[in-house]
Amino acid sequence: MPLLFSKRSLDGFVEIDHRESPGFTEAEAVAAGRSYLIGAPKHFKAATFTCSHCDQVLIKNPLRTRERAHCIQCDRDICDPCGVTLKLTSVCQCQAKRINEFMAQACRAAV
């Protein structure tokens, strides 16, 4: 029986453990970008993905219901700002392309 591929198998993992900690106050949580970690005890575990276009690691908000930006050219999830850029330009700037361009440029410079 063939194995089914799931894109969730690509997900990374983040764990923030504040079970033995005061955690963040509301103001601190806002400053830290951690609104889900107000007070204690909190133990947060979630999947992450790395935006294919900017390399930023993003936590997948388990409460998010709206569509996540996706690049059909590199077939990877991307962050919201890169999603807007992709919609405006239709140019995929995925990691593999950026690395290839960088290496090609370095090789040209070396010649």
Next chain:
Amino acid sequence: MARRTVSVTTITPTATADTTNLVDSTYPFVLQGGSSTQLNRIWEVNITGQAASSSSPTFMLLARDSTVAATAGSNITGFADAPLDPATVALTAAPLTGDAWTTKPQRSSTLKLLNCSLNAFGGNFFWRANRVEECPAVLGNTASLGEVSLSAFTGGTVGAIGPHMVYESL
């Protein structure tokens, strides 16, 4: 093709604004490519809070550097960069890691890779990529793609931490 871990046993970082010199021994480490074409990938970041007595919200950021470090100095006590596999052979152009430099690195104001905020009083932060495509890449050794740093952002009340980061040179 070998994974290494760069770590500091204990450090109390200094909160530093973006595009400001990261002063020696006030941040855990930077990772800079060993050559102009070297590719390094970051697999894992872990920060264990070590503050002893009071709430210490510590806003750690893994970010690219808009000014890259140059000319290594003496790293903080407890700093280590070691291969995970004992059979690892030293690279001809090994990536540079450390937290003391003559030319100080500066965190980019825009190219943040991972928010590692935690309360250093009893808190713990852990992130790991699952596949190589999910690892942020450090490309070459020049700004802004060629160096990343783990450092504390302004705000909060920084406390002692014990961080490590696993990376792989390709």
